[in-house]
Amino acid sequence: MAVASADSRVREAAPAKPKRLVNAWHLVGLLAIFLFAVFPFYWMVATSLKTQAEALASPPIWVFSPNLDNYYSVLFNRDVLSSLINSIIIAVSTTVLAVGLGTPAAYALARFEFKSKEDLWFWFITNRMLSPIVVALPIFIMARTLNLIDTHIVLVLVYLTFNLPIVVWICTDQFRGVPRDLDEAARLAGASRFTIFWRIALPLAMPGVAVSAIFSFIFSWNELLYALVLTRNVARTAPVAATSFMSGYDLPWGEIMATGTLIVLPVIVFALIVSKHLVQGLTMGAVK
Amino acid sequence: MLYDPSLWGALGRTFLFLVTVIPIQIALGLIIALLLHKPGLSGFRLLARLSLVIPLATAPAVVGLIGRLIFNRDFGVANAVLALVGGGPIEWLGDTTNAFIAVALMDIWQWTPFCALVLLAGLTMVPTEVEEAARLETKSRWQIVRYVQMPFLLPSITVILILRTADILKMFDTVFTMTRGGPGAATELVSVYIQRVGFRVFDQGVASAQAILLLILTIVLARLYVKYVYREI
Numbered sequence: 248m249a250v251a252s253a254d255s256r257v258r259e260a261a262p263a264k265p266k267r268l269v270n271a272w273h274l275v276g277l278l279a280i281f282l283f284a285v286f287p288f289y290w291m292v293a294t295s296l297k298t299q300a301e302a303l304a305s306p307p308i309w310v311f312s313p314n315l316d317n318y319y320s321v322l323f324n325r326d327v328l329s330s331l332i333n334s335i336i337i338a339v340s341t342t343v344l345a346v347g348l349g350t351p352a353a354y355a356l357a358r359f360e361f362k363s364k365e366d367l368w369f370w371f372i373t374n375r376m377l378s379p380i381v382v383a384l385p386i387f388i389m390a391r392t393l394n395l396i397d398t399h400i401v402l403v404l405v406y407l408t409f410n411l412p413i414v415v416w417i418c419t420d421q422f423r424g425v426p427r428d429l430d431e432a433a434r435l436a437g438a439s440r441f442t443i444f445w446r447i448a449l450p451l452a453m454p455g456v457a458v459s460a461i462f463s464f465i466f467s468w469n470e471l472l473y474a475l476v477l478t479r480n481v482a483r484t485a486p487v488a489a490t491s492f493m494s495g496y497d498l499p500w501g502e503i504m505a506t507g508t509l510i511v512l513p514v515i516v517f518a519l520i521v522s523k524h525l526v527q528g529l530t531m532g533a534v535k
Numbered sequence: 536m537l538y539d540p541s542l543w544g545a546l547g548r549t550f551l552f553l554v555t556v557i558p559i560q561i562a563l564g565l566i567i568a569l570l571l572h573k574p575g576l577s578g579f580r581l582l583a584r585l586s587l588v589i590p591l592a593t594a595p596a597v598v599g600l601i602g603r604l605i606f607n608r609d610f611g612v613a614n615a616v617l618a619l620v621g622g623g624p625i626e627w628l629g630d631t632t633n634a635f636i637a638v639a640l641m642d643i644w645q646w647t648p649f650c651a652l653v654l655l656a657g658l659t660m661v662p663t664e665v666e667e668a669a670r671l672e673t674k675s676r677w678q679i680v681r682y683v684q685m686p687f688l689l690p691s692i693t694v695i696l697i698l699r700t701a702d703i704l705k706m707f708d709t710v711f712t713m714t715r716g717g718p719g720a721a722t723e724l725v726s727v728y729i730q731r732v733g734f735r736v737f738d739q740g741v742a743s744a745q746a747i748l749l750l751i752l753t754i755v756l757a758r759l760y761v762k763y764v765y766r767e768i
Contacts, residue, residue, distance in 0.1 A: 276570040277579040284586040287601050287644055288593065290612060294604060305610040306618065373757045376701040380726040381746040381753070384733050469594035471708040472726075476734060486596040490712050493600075500604060507597040518592035522585060526652045529591075530694050533764045534656045 295504035317505035330488035338467040349414030357422035374412040410463040416531040421455030545728035564650025587648035599712030602641040631721035657691035
Protein backbone atom coordinates (compact mmCIF):
# COMPACT_ATOMS: atom_id res chain seq x y z
CA MET A 248 0.00 0.00 0.00
CA ALA A 249 2.87 2.33 0.90
CA VAL A 250 4.49 1.55 -2.41
CA ALA A 251 1.31 2.33 -4.29
CA SER A 252 0.77 5.69 -2.62
CA ALA A 253 4.42 6.66 -3.13
CA ASP A 254 3.98 5.80 -6.78
CA SER A 255 0.88 7.93 -7.15
CA ARG A 256 2.61 10.84 -5.43
CA VAL A 257 5.41 10.63 -7.97
CA ARG A 258 2.88 10.64 -10.77
CA GLU A 259 1.09 13.66 -9.34
CA ALA A 260 4.36 15.52 -9.12
CA ALA A 261 5.14 14.83 -12.77
CA PRO A 262 3.63 17.15 -15.39
CA ALA A 263 -0.02 16.25 -16.06
CA LYS A 264 0.19 16.09 -19.84
CA PRO A 265 1.81 12.66 -20.43
CA LYS A 266 -0.70 11.01 -18.11
CA ARG A 267 -3.60 12.55 -19.99
CA LEU A 268 -2.01 11.36 -23.23
CA VAL A 269 -1.81 7.82 -21.91
CA ASN A 270 -5.44 8.05 -20.87
CA ALA A 271 -6.41 9.29 -24.32
CA TRP A 272 -4.79 6.25 -25.95
CA HIS A 273 -6.46 3.98 -23.44
CA LEU A 274 -9.79 5.58 -24.28
CA VAL A 275 -9.20 5.24 -28.03
CA GLY A 276 -8.32 1.58 -27.54
CA LEU A 277 -11.44 0.89 -25.49
CA LEU A 278 -13.66 2.63 -28.05
CA ALA A 279 -11.99 0.61 -30.80
CA ILE A 280 -12.86 -2.60 -28.93
CA PHE A 281 -16.44 -1.42 -28.62
CA LEU A 282 -16.70 -0.59 -32.34
CA PHE A 283 -15.07 -3.88 -33.36
CA ALA A 284 -17.48 -5.90 -31.22
CA VAL A 285 -20.65 -4.01 -32.01
CA PHE A 286 -20.33 -2.99 -35.67
CA PRO A 287 -21.37 -6.23 -37.47
CA PHE A 288 -24.29 -6.57 -35.07
CA TYR A 289 -25.25 -2.93 -35.63
CA TRP A 290 -25.06 -3.46 -39.39
CA MET A 291 -27.40 -6.43 -39.18
CA VAL A 292 -29.97 -4.48 -37.14
CA ALA A 293 -29.64 -1.43 -39.40
CA THR A 294 -30.16 -3.52 -42.54
CA SER A 295 -33.21 -5.17 -40.99
CA LEU A 296 -34.77 -1.70 -40.66
CA LYS A 297 -34.13 -0.71 -44.29
CA THR A 298 -36.27 -1.19 -47.38
CA GLN A 299 -34.94 -3.55 -50.03
CA ALA A 300 -33.78 -0.61 -52.19
CA GLU A 301 -31.95 0.95 -49.23
CA ALA A 302 -30.37 -2.38 -48.29
CA LEU A 303 -29.02 -2.87 -51.81
CA ALA A 304 -27.80 0.71 -52.25
CA SER A 305 -24.21 1.11 -53.33
CA PRO A 306 -22.40 2.72 -51.63
CA PRO A 307 -24.24 1.66 -48.44
CA ILE A 308 -26.62 4.15 -46.85
CA TRP A 309 -25.78 5.23 -43.31
CA VAL A 310 -28.69 7.55 -42.64
CA PHE A 311 -32.20 6.33 -43.35
CA SER A 312 -35.64 6.33 -41.79
CA PRO A 313 -36.02 2.98 -40.01
CA ASN A 314 -39.19 0.96 -40.54
CA LEU A 315 -40.39 -2.37 -39.20
CA ASP A 316 -41.85 -3.75 -42.46
CA ASN A 317 -39.28 -6.54 -42.69
CA TYR A 318 -40.20 -7.79 -39.23
CA TYR A 319 -43.88 -7.74 -40.08
CA SER A 320 -43.25 -9.59 -43.29
CA VAL A 321 -41.00 -12.35 -41.86
CA LEU A 322 -43.24 -12.96 -38.87
CA PHE A 323 -46.53 -13.14 -40.70
CA ASN A 324 -45.80 -13.93 -44.36
CA ARG A 325 -42.63 -16.01 -44.16
CA ASP A 326 -43.64 -18.25 -41.29
CA VAL A 327 -40.62 -17.31 -39.21
CA LEU A 328 -43.01 -16.98 -36.27
CA SER A 329 -43.74 -20.72 -36.20
CA SER A 330 -40.04 -21.54 -36.47
CA LEU A 331 -39.32 -19.20 -33.55
CA ILE A 332 -42.01 -21.04 -31.58
CA ASN A 333 -40.38 -24.35 -32.52
CA SER A 334 -37.03 -23.03 -31.35
CA ILE A 335 -38.53 -21.95 -28.04
CA ILE A 336 -40.23 -25.34 -27.51
CA ILE A 337 -37.06 -27.24 -28.32
CA ALA A 338 -34.66 -25.01 -26.38
CA VAL A 339 -36.84 -24.88 -23.27
CA SER A 340 -37.54 -28.64 -23.19
CA THR A 341 -33.86 -29.41 -23.69
CA THR A 342 -32.86 -27.04 -20.93
CA VAL A 343 -35.38 -28.42 -18.45
CA LEU A 344 -34.33 -32.01 -19.17
CA ALA A 345 -30.61 -31.21 -19.13
CA VAL A 346 -30.88 -29.49 -15.75
CA GLY A 347 -33.20 -32.18 -14.36
CA LEU A 348 -30.88 -35.02 -15.36
CA GLY A 349 -27.59 -33.17 -15.05
CA THR A 350 -27.82 -31.82 -11.51
CA PRO A 351 -28.17 -35.25 -9.79
CA ALA A 352 -25.28 -36.52 -11.90
CA ALA A 353 -23.20 -33.51 -10.92
CA TYR A 354 -24.07 -34.04 -7.26
CA ALA A 355 -22.96 -37.67 -7.46
CA LEU A 356 -19.70 -36.69 -9.14
CA ALA A 357 -19.01 -34.04 -6.53
CA ARG A 358 -19.84 -36.20 -3.48
CA PHE A 359 -19.17 -39.87 -4.11
CA GLU A 360 -16.19 -41.97 -5.07
CA PHE A 361 -16.98 -44.79 -7.44
CA LYS A 362 -15.39 -47.03 -10.03
CA SER A 363 -14.49 -45.52 -13.42
CA LYS A 364 -15.32 -42.04 -12.24
CA GLU A 365 -12.41 -40.67 -14.24
CA ASP A 366 -13.61 -42.34 -17.43
CA LEU A 367 -17.03 -40.82 -16.97
CA TRP A 368 -15.42 -37.44 -16.43
CA PHE A 369 -13.34 -37.88 -19.57
CA TRP A 370 -16.43 -38.76 -21.57
CA PHE A 371 -17.99 -35.46 -20.56
CA ILE A 372 -14.97 -33.56 -21.87
CA THR A 373 -14.88 -35.45 -25.13
CA ASN A 374 -18.42 -34.31 -25.63
CA ARG A 375 -17.36 -30.68 -25.54
CA MET A 376 -14.62 -31.38 -28.10
CA LEU A 377 -16.61 -33.67 -30.36
CA SER A 378 -17.48 -32.33 -33.79
CA PRO A 379 -21.25 -32.72 -34.13
CA ILE A 380 -20.78 -33.95 -37.69
CA VAL A 381 -19.04 -37.09 -36.35
CA VAL A 382 -22.28 -38.49 -34.97
CA ALA A 383 -24.64 -36.78 -37.42
CA LEU A 384 -24.93 -39.75 -39.79
CA PRO A 385 -25.69 -42.42 -37.20
CA ILE A 386 -28.17 -40.12 -35.52
CA PHE A 387 -29.81 -39.33 -38.83
CA ILE A 388 -30.13 -43.03 -39.67
CA MET A 389 -31.53 -43.84 -36.24
CA ALA A 390 -34.01 -40.98 -36.44
CA ARG A 391 -35.15 -42.15 -39.88
CA THR A 392 -35.60 -45.71 -38.69
CA LEU A 393 -37.61 -44.56 -35.69
CA ASN A 394 -39.70 -42.22 -37.85
CA LEU A 395 -38.56 -39.24 -35.84
CA ILE A 396 -37.42 -37.02 -38.70
CA ASP A 397 -39.02 -33.57 -38.53
CA THR A 398 -40.24 -33.93 -34.94
CA HIS A 399 -39.41 -31.76 -31.96
CA ILE A 400 -38.46 -34.71 -29.85
CA VAL A 401 -35.52 -35.79 -31.99
CA LEU A 402 -33.86 -32.38 -31.71
CA VAL A 403 -34.54 -32.29 -27.97
CA LEU A 404 -32.83 -35.67 -27.57
CA VAL A 405 -29.85 -34.71 -29.71
CA TYR A 406 -29.32 -31.37 -27.98
CA LEU A 407 -29.66 -33.10 -24.64
CA THR A 408 -26.56 -35.20 -25.36
CA PHE A 409 -24.62 -32.03 -26.07
CA ASN A 410 -26.00 -30.01 -23.17
CA LEU A 411 -25.79 -32.57 -20.36
CA PRO A 412 -21.97 -32.32 -20.16
CA ILE A 413 -22.16 -28.53 -19.86
CA VAL A 414 -24.63 -28.80 -16.99
CA VAL A 415 -22.62 -31.54 -15.30
CA TRP A 416 -19.38 -29.58 -15.57
CA ILE A 417 -20.63 -26.32 -14.19
CA CYS A 418 -22.79 -27.86 -11.48
CA THR A 419 -20.18 -30.32 -10.22
CA ASP A 420 -18.00 -27.33 -9.55
CA GLN A 421 -20.82 -25.64 -7.66
CA PHE A 422 -21.67 -28.71 -5.56
CA ARG A 423 -18.03 -29.03 -4.56
CA GLY A 424 -18.34 -25.56 -3.09
CA VAL A 425 -21.23 -26.63 -0.83
CA PRO A 426 -19.71 -27.66 2.53
CA ARG A 427 -19.93 -31.38 3.28
CA ASP A 428 -20.72 -30.56 6.92
CA LEU A 429 -24.21 -29.53 5.85
CA ASP A 430 -24.76 -32.99 4.34
CA GLU A 431 -23.53 -34.66 7.51
CA ALA A 432 -25.69 -32.51 9.76
CA ALA A 433 -28.80 -33.23 7.70
CA ARG A 434 -28.00 -36.93 7.71
CA LEU A 435 -27.78 -36.96 11.49
CA ALA A 436 -31.18 -35.29 11.55
CA GLY A 437 -32.50 -38.22 9.55
CA ALA A 438 -32.73 -36.78 6.06
CA SER A 439 -32.46 -39.15 3.10
CA ARG A 440 -29.87 -38.68 0.35
CA PHE A 441 -32.49 -37.30 -1.97
CA THR A 442 -33.80 -34.83 0.60
CA ILE A 443 -30.25 -33.62 1.18
CA PHE A 444 -29.75 -33.14 -2.54
CA TRP A 445 -33.13 -31.52 -3.13
CA ARG A 446 -33.54 -29.36 -0.03
CA ILE A 447 -29.95 -28.46 0.84
CA ALA A 448 -27.39 -28.89 -1.95
CA LEU A 449 -29.53 -27.81 -4.91
CA PRO A 450 -30.72 -24.48 -3.47
CA LEU A 451 -27.16 -23.63 -2.48
CA ALA A 452 -25.89 -24.49 -5.97
CA MET A 453 -28.55 -22.36 -7.67
CA PRO A 454 -26.16 -19.81 -9.23
CA GLY A 455 -24.32 -22.56 -11.11
CA VAL A 456 -27.56 -24.25 -12.09
CA ALA A 457 -28.90 -21.00 -13.53
CA VAL A 458 -25.72 -20.37 -15.51
CA SER A 459 -25.69 -23.87 -16.95
CA ALA A 460 -29.39 -23.58 -17.84
CA ILE A 461 -28.71 -20.40 -19.80
CA PHE A 462 -25.80 -22.03 -21.63
CA SER A 463 -27.94 -24.99 -22.47
CA PHE A 464 -30.66 -22.72 -23.82
CA ILE A 465 -28.24 -20.69 -25.93
CA PHE A 466 -26.69 -23.81 -27.47
CA SER A 467 -30.04 -25.30 -28.44
CA TRP A 468 -31.33 -21.99 -29.72
CA ASN A 469 -28.30 -21.33 -31.96
CA GLU A 470 -27.63 -24.80 -33.35
CA LEU A 471 -27.88 -25.20 -37.12
CA LEU A 472 -26.31 -28.48 -38.31
CA TYR A 473 -28.69 -30.95 -36.67
CA ALA A 474 -31.70 -28.74 -37.20
CA LEU A 475 -30.83 -28.66 -40.89
CA VAL A 476 -30.35 -32.40 -41.17
CA LEU A 477 -33.21 -33.60 -38.97
CA THR A 478 -36.07 -31.21 -39.70
CA ARG A 479 -38.10 -30.34 -42.78
CA ASN A 480 -41.17 -28.13 -42.17
CA VAL A 481 -43.02 -29.05 -39.01
CA ALA A 482 -40.16 -28.78 -36.52
CA ARG A 483 -38.04 -26.29 -38.46
CA THR A 484 -36.08 -24.02 -36.08
CA ALA A 485 -35.32 -20.33 -36.50
CA PRO A 486 -31.69 -20.65 -37.71
CA VAL A 487 -32.86 -23.02 -40.46
CA ALA A 488 -35.59 -20.53 -41.40
CA ALA A 489 -32.98 -17.78 -41.63
CA THR A 490 -30.86 -19.81 -44.05
CA SER A 491 -33.87 -20.86 -46.12
CA PHE A 492 -34.08 -17.35 -47.63
CA MET A 493 -30.67 -17.86 -49.15
CA SER A 494 -31.85 -19.55 -52.33
CA GLY A 495 -32.54 -17.64 -55.53
CA TYR A 496 -30.74 -14.66 -57.01
CA ASP A 497 -32.39 -11.59 -55.54
CA LEU A 498 -31.94 -12.14 -51.81
CA PRO A 499 -34.35 -10.33 -49.44
CA TRP A 500 -31.55 -8.92 -47.27
CA GLY A 501 -33.83 -6.88 -45.03
CA GLU A 502 -35.90 -9.94 -44.19
CA ILE A 503 -32.84 -12.16 -43.69
CA MET A 504 -31.34 -9.65 -41.27
CA ALA A 505 -34.68 -9.19 -39.48
CA THR A 506 -34.78 -12.94 -38.87
CA GLY A 507 -31.15 -12.84 -37.74
CA THR A 508 -31.94 -10.05 -35.29
CA LEU A 509 -34.89 -11.98 -33.88
CA ILE A 510 -32.59 -14.95 -33.31
CA VAL A 511 -29.73 -13.00 -31.77
CA LEU A 512 -31.50 -10.48 -29.52
CA PRO A 513 -32.83 -12.87 -26.83
CA VAL A 514 -29.45 -14.61 -26.67
CA ILE A 515 -27.65 -11.32 -26.11
CA VAL A 516 -29.97 -10.56 -23.20
CA PHE A 517 -29.28 -13.98 -21.66
CA ALA A 518 -25.57 -13.73 -22.34
CA LEU A 519 -25.40 -10.33 -20.64
CA ILE A 520 -27.08 -11.87 -17.59
CA VAL A 521 -24.33 -14.51 -17.36
CA SER A 522 -21.56 -12.28 -18.72
CA LYS A 523 -19.50 -12.83 -15.56
CA HIS A 524 -19.66 -16.60 -16.06
CA LEU A 525 -19.36 -16.65 -19.84
CA VAL A 526 -15.76 -17.80 -19.82
CA GLN A 527 -16.43 -20.37 -17.12
CA GLY A 528 -19.16 -21.90 -19.26
CA LEU A 529 -17.20 -21.84 -22.50
CA THR A 530 -14.15 -23.52 -20.96
CA MET A 531 -16.18 -25.97 -18.86
CA GLY A 532 -15.01 -24.37 -15.66
CA ALA A 533 -11.29 -24.52 -16.44
CA VAL A 534 -11.08 -20.73 -16.36
CA LYS A 535 -13.16 -18.73 -13.92
CA MET B 536 -10.87 -42.90 -48.07
CA LEU B 537 -7.26 -42.32 -47.00
CA TYR B 538 -6.20 -41.93 -50.64
CA ASP B 539 -8.94 -39.43 -51.36
CA PRO B 540 -7.28 -36.09 -52.21
CA SER B 541 -10.42 -34.10 -51.44
CA LEU B 542 -10.39 -35.25 -47.79
CA TRP B 543 -6.75 -34.27 -47.42
CA GLY B 544 -7.61 -31.01 -49.13
CA ALA B 545 -10.29 -30.32 -46.53
CA LEU B 546 -7.95 -31.26 -43.66
CA GLY B 547 -5.19 -29.10 -45.14
CA ARG B 548 -7.55 -26.15 -45.45
CA THR B 549 -8.71 -26.64 -41.88
CA PHE B 550 -5.09 -26.66 -40.72
CA LEU B 551 -4.36 -23.50 -42.73
CA PHE B 552 -7.43 -21.89 -41.18
CA LEU B 553 -6.20 -22.85 -37.70
CA VAL B 554 -2.72 -21.41 -38.14
CA THR B 555 -4.10 -18.22 -39.72
CA VAL B 556 -6.86 -17.48 -37.29
CA ILE B 557 -5.62 -18.57 -33.85
CA PRO B 558 -2.41 -16.46 -33.66
CA ILE B 559 -4.37 -13.37 -34.74
CA GLN B 560 -7.08 -14.10 -32.18
CA ILE B 561 -4.54 -14.58 -29.39
CA ALA B 562 -2.59 -11.42 -30.32
CA LEU B 563 -5.71 -9.25 -30.64
CA GLY B 564 -7.20 -10.91 -27.57
CA LEU B 565 -4.07 -10.08 -25.55
CA ILE B 566 -4.19 -6.42 -26.63
CA ILE B 567 -7.87 -6.23 -25.68
CA ALA B 568 -7.26 -8.00 -22.37
CA LEU B 569 -4.42 -5.62 -21.49
CA LEU B 570 -6.59 -2.59 -22.31
CA LEU B 571 -9.40 -4.00 -20.17
CA HIS B 572 -6.99 -4.81 -17.35
CA LYS B 573 -5.33 -1.38 -17.26
CA PRO B 574 -6.64 0.68 -14.33
CA GLY B 575 -8.64 3.85 -14.93
CA LEU B 576 -11.62 4.75 -17.14
CA SER B 577 -13.71 2.11 -15.40
CA GLY B 578 -16.96 3.13 -17.13
CA PHE B 579 -15.52 2.71 -20.61
CA ARG B 580 -13.81 -0.51 -19.56
CA LEU B 581 -17.11 -1.95 -18.42
CA LEU B 582 -18.77 -0.86 -21.66
CA ALA B 583 -16.02 -2.47 -23.76
CA ARG B 584 -16.12 -5.67 -21.72
CA LEU B 585 -19.88 -5.99 -22.02
CA SER B 586 -19.76 -5.31 -25.76
CA LEU B 587 -17.53 -8.38 -26.13
CA VAL B 588 -20.55 -10.48 -25.22
CA ILE B 589 -22.26 -9.60 -28.52
CA PRO B 590 -20.02 -11.56 -30.92
CA LEU B 591 -20.02 -14.53 -28.54
CA ALA B 592 -23.81 -14.54 -28.31
CA THR B 593 -24.44 -14.26 -32.03
CA ALA B 594 -25.54 -17.58 -33.51
CA PRO B 595 -22.76 -18.85 -35.82
CA ALA B 596 -25.35 -19.29 -38.56
CA VAL B 597 -26.22 -15.60 -38.27
CA VAL B 598 -22.51 -14.68 -38.24
CA GLY B 599 -22.28 -16.33 -41.66
CA LEU B 600 -25.30 -14.39 -42.92
CA ILE B 601 -23.84 -11.11 -41.66
CA GLY B 602 -20.55 -12.02 -43.36
CA ARG B 603 -22.34 -12.59 -46.63
CA LEU B 604 -23.94 -9.14 -46.35
CA ILE B 605 -20.79 -7.28 -45.28
CA PHE B 606 -18.58 -8.89 -47.92
CA ASN B 607 -21.01 -8.51 -50.81
CA ARG B 608 -19.17 -7.25 -53.88
CA ASP B 609 -21.71 -4.59 -54.89
CA PHE B 610 -23.33 -3.23 -51.75
CA GLY B 611 -21.20 -4.71 -48.95
CA VAL B 612 -19.84 -2.36 -46.34
CA ALA B 613 -16.35 -3.92 -46.53
CA ASN B 614 -15.86 -2.64 -50.07
CA ALA B 615 -17.35 0.73 -49.12
CA VAL B 616 -14.73 1.10 -46.39
CA LEU B 617 -12.01 0.05 -48.84
CA ALA B 618 -13.26 2.67 -51.31
CA LEU B 619 -12.79 5.35 -48.63
CA VAL B 620 -9.08 4.60 -48.49
CA GLY B 621 -8.88 4.31 -52.26
CA GLY B 622 -8.99 0.54 -52.63
CA GLY B 623 -10.88 -0.87 -55.58
CA PRO B 624 -13.92 -3.10 -55.05
CA ILE B 625 -12.75 -6.60 -54.17
CA GLU B 626 -14.56 -9.74 -55.27
CA TRP B 627 -14.71 -11.21 -51.74
CA LEU B 628 -16.87 -14.29 -51.87
CA GLY B 629 -16.40 -15.11 -55.54
CA ASP B 630 -12.64 -15.46 -55.32
CA THR B 631 -11.02 -18.49 -53.68
CA THR B 632 -8.37 -16.68 -51.61
CA ASN B 633 -10.59 -13.74 -50.65
CA ALA B 634 -13.48 -15.98 -49.60
CA PHE B 635 -11.11 -17.82 -47.27
CA ILE B 636 -9.96 -14.49 -45.83
CA ALA B 637 -13.55 -13.29 -45.42
CA VAL B 638 -14.57 -16.41 -43.50
CA ALA B 639 -11.44 -16.08 -41.38
CA LEU B 640 -12.30 -12.44 -40.62
CA MET B 641 -15.78 -13.39 -39.45
CA ASP B 642 -14.30 -16.11 -37.24
CA ILE B 643 -11.84 -13.57 -35.84
CA TRP B 644 -14.74 -11.25 -35.07
CA GLN B 645 -16.68 -13.95 -33.29
CA TRP B 646 -13.93 -15.60 -31.29
CA THR B 647 -11.39 -12.88 -30.44
CA PRO B 648 -13.65 -11.81 -27.52
CA PHE B 649 -13.44 -15.35 -26.14
CA CYS B 650 -9.63 -15.21 -26.23
CA ALA B 651 -9.68 -11.73 -24.69
CA LEU B 652 -11.91 -12.82 -21.79
CA VAL B 653 -9.89 -15.98 -21.08
CA LEU B 654 -6.64 -13.96 -21.14
CA LEU B 655 -8.22 -11.29 -18.95
CA ALA B 656 -9.06 -14.00 -16.42
CA GLY B 657 -5.37 -14.96 -16.51
CA LEU B 658 -4.26 -11.34 -16.02
CA THR B 659 -6.43 -10.92 -12.95
CA MET B 660 -4.58 -13.86 -11.37
CA VAL B 661 -1.36 -11.80 -11.19
CA PRO B 662 -1.05 -10.54 -7.59
CA THR B 663 -1.41 -6.74 -7.58
CA GLU B 664 1.66 -6.27 -5.37
CA VAL B 665 3.83 -8.13 -7.86
CA GLU B 666 2.50 -6.10 -10.76
CA GLU B 667 3.01 -2.80 -8.93
CA ALA B 668 6.52 -3.74 -7.87
CA ALA B 669 7.33 -4.53 -11.48
CA ARG B 670 5.94 -1.16 -12.59
CA LEU B 671 8.38 0.55 -10.25
CA GLU B 672 11.27 -1.48 -11.66
CA THR B 673 10.70 -0.88 -15.33
CA LYS B 674 8.91 1.49 -17.66
CA SER B 675 8.74 -1.09 -20.45
CA ARG B 676 5.22 -2.37 -20.96
CA TRP B 677 6.58 -5.32 -22.91
CA GLN B 678 8.91 -6.45 -20.11
CA ILE B 679 6.00 -6.52 -17.67
CA VAL B 680 3.96 -8.63 -20.07
CA ARG B 681 6.86 -10.91 -20.87
CA TYR B 682 8.31 -11.54 -17.41
CA VAL B 683 5.53 -10.80 -14.93
CA GLN B 684 2.23 -11.57 -16.62
CA MET B 685 3.21 -14.28 -19.11
CA PRO B 686 3.60 -17.08 -16.53
CA PHE B 687 0.00 -16.43 -15.47
CA LEU B 688 -1.17 -16.27 -19.07
CA LEU B 689 0.28 -19.62 -20.16
CA PRO B 690 -2.58 -21.76 -18.77
CA SER B 691 -5.08 -19.45 -20.51
CA ILE B 692 -3.21 -19.81 -23.79
CA THR B 693 -3.24 -23.60 -23.46
CA VAL B 694 -7.00 -23.50 -22.94
CA ILE B 695 -7.42 -21.27 -25.99
CA LEU B 696 -5.22 -23.42 -28.24
CA ILE B 697 -7.04 -26.65 -27.45
CA LEU B 698 -10.58 -25.31 -27.43
CA ARG B 699 -10.16 -23.21 -30.56
CA THR B 700 -8.69 -26.22 -32.39
CA ALA B 701 -11.70 -28.30 -31.36
CA ASP B 702 -14.08 -25.52 -32.38
CA ILE B 703 -12.51 -25.11 -35.81
CA LEU B 704 -12.72 -28.87 -36.40
CA LYS B 705 -16.42 -28.47 -35.54
CA MET B 706 -16.97 -25.31 -37.50
CA PHE B 707 -19.98 -25.75 -39.75
CA ASP B 708 -22.72 -23.15 -39.33
CA THR B 709 -20.74 -20.02 -40.23
CA VAL B 710 -19.18 -21.53 -43.36
CA PHE B 711 -22.42 -23.14 -44.46
CA THR B 712 -24.46 -19.95 -44.37
CA MET B 713 -21.67 -17.73 -45.67
CA THR B 714 -20.22 -19.67 -48.59
CA ARG B 715 -21.48 -23.30 -48.46
CA GLY B 716 -17.79 -24.21 -48.70
CA GLY B 717 -17.38 -22.39 -52.00
CA PRO B 718 -16.35 -21.03 -54.36
CA GLY B 719 -15.29 -24.49 -55.53
CA ALA B 720 -13.99 -26.01 -52.33
CA ALA B 721 -12.05 -22.92 -51.22
CA THR B 722 -13.67 -22.60 -47.78
CA GLU B 723 -14.72 -26.21 -47.29
CA LEU B 724 -13.39 -26.97 -43.81
CA VAL B 725 -13.46 -30.54 -42.61
CA SER B 726 -16.92 -30.55 -40.97
CA VAL B 727 -18.50 -28.90 -44.00
CA TYR B 728 -16.77 -31.41 -46.26
CA ILE B 729 -18.01 -34.43 -44.31
CA GLN B 730 -21.51 -32.96 -44.25
CA ARG B 731 -21.42 -32.62 -48.04
CA VAL B 732 -20.22 -36.18 -48.56
CA GLY B 733 -22.72 -37.59 -46.08
CA PHE B 734 -25.83 -35.52 -46.75
CA ARG B 735 -25.50 -33.95 -50.17
CA VAL B 736 -23.53 -36.61 -52.08
CA PHE B 737 -25.08 -39.23 -49.77
CA ASP B 738 -22.03 -41.48 -49.65
CA GLN B 739 -22.66 -42.60 -46.09
CA GLY B 740 -19.92 -45.22 -45.82
CA VAL B 741 -17.16 -42.81 -46.79
CA ALA B 742 -18.56 -40.04 -44.64
CA SER B 743 -18.65 -42.37 -41.62
CA ALA B 744 -15.04 -43.40 -42.16
CA GLN B 745 -14.05 -39.75 -42.33
CA ALA B 746 -16.05 -39.03 -39.20
CA ILE B 747 -14.05 -41.70 -37.34
CA LEU B 748 -10.84 -39.95 -38.36
CA LEU B 749 -12.20 -36.72 -36.93
CA LEU B 750 -13.24 -38.57 -33.77
CA ILE B 751 -9.67 -39.76 -33.23
CA LEU B 752 -8.41 -36.19 -33.54
CA THR B 753 -11.04 -35.16 -31.01
CA ILE B 754 -9.99 -37.77 -28.47
CA VAL B 755 -6.37 -36.67 -28.76
CA LEU B 756 -7.43 -33.07 -28.12
CA ALA B 757 -9.57 -34.05 -25.15
CA ARG B 758 -6.65 -36.03 -23.65
CA LEU B 759 -4.43 -32.97 -24.03
CA TYR B 760 -7.08 -30.83 -22.34
CA VAL B 761 -7.24 -33.16 -19.36
CA LYS B 762 -3.49 -33.44 -19.16
CA TYR B 763 -2.63 -29.75 -19.33
CA VAL B 764 -5.73 -27.94 -18.13
CA TYR B 765 -7.44 -30.12 -15.54
CA ARG B 766 -5.43 -31.48 -12.74
CA GLU B 767 -8.22 -32.09 -10.28
CA ILE B 768 -10.39 -35.20 -9.89
